[in-house]
Amino acid sequence: MGGGERRARIVELLEKAPTPVSGGALARELGVSRQVIVQDVALLRADGHGVASTNRGYVLVRDRRPRRLFKLHHGPGEVADELYLIVDMGGTVEDTMVNHRTYGQMSAALGLSSRRDVERFLAELKDSRSSLLSGTTSGYHFHHVVADSEEDLDAIGEALAERGWLVPMSDYERETLR
Structure with missing residues (x-):
């Protein structure tokens, strides 16, 4: 098999x-x-x-809400702002993922749907003295985000783009990442 x-x-x-x-x-x-x-x-x-x-x-676990993969790029100092933006607009950040040229795809489940979730994540990250997964790819990373509607996902994408964090996916990424 x-x-x-x-x-x-x-x-x-x-x-x-x-x-x-x-x-x-x-x-x-x-x-x-x-x-x-x-x-x-x-x-x-x-x-x-x-x-x-x-x-x-x-x-x-089946979440019937619409889901979208966003490719993002920013420095470690903007993580909180990025995550707060998404949850404040009604999104749930399911995971974070990188596509490393040597190691391939690496991901971690997040399940962040509120400011409290984001605060807890940031505190755990700080207490663990670990680095962000996106640090392995110079700040490039992906998030699967779910929201109540496609319109909400569109608005989240527009807000991420306005902040300069949204990055276009390559044809390869569109074909291989879901």
Whole structure:
């Protein structure tokens, strides 16, 4: 079974499961290691599947609201302003992702939908003494954003563009990133 087929099977198993499914159970079912499952889940998330981790396993979360991928560029000092702008306009920042030339796609789930969420994220980032994922790509990064309507997503995109943060995606990025 190839990676794409295995990831489709993971989604199928999560859709049918009445309760969270552990990484170990998915690994046994699919005949791979738990680490392969962790990698597959990361790829599924980057591909737009709402796979959430709980303390009892993975679940599939469906958000029916419109979703859009924005490519952005700015320095680390503008992260708070960018995230506040998005949530203040009714968006939820699902994740942050970079497309590194050597390491490929790397992403992290965020789930930021309010100023309080953003403040908590910024505090955790500061307390951890870790750097931003976008630091690996000179400030270039992507966010999947969901909102109540396409019009809200359009307005968020316009506001990001007005601030000079929105960057056009290349043909390659449009084809490979979702």
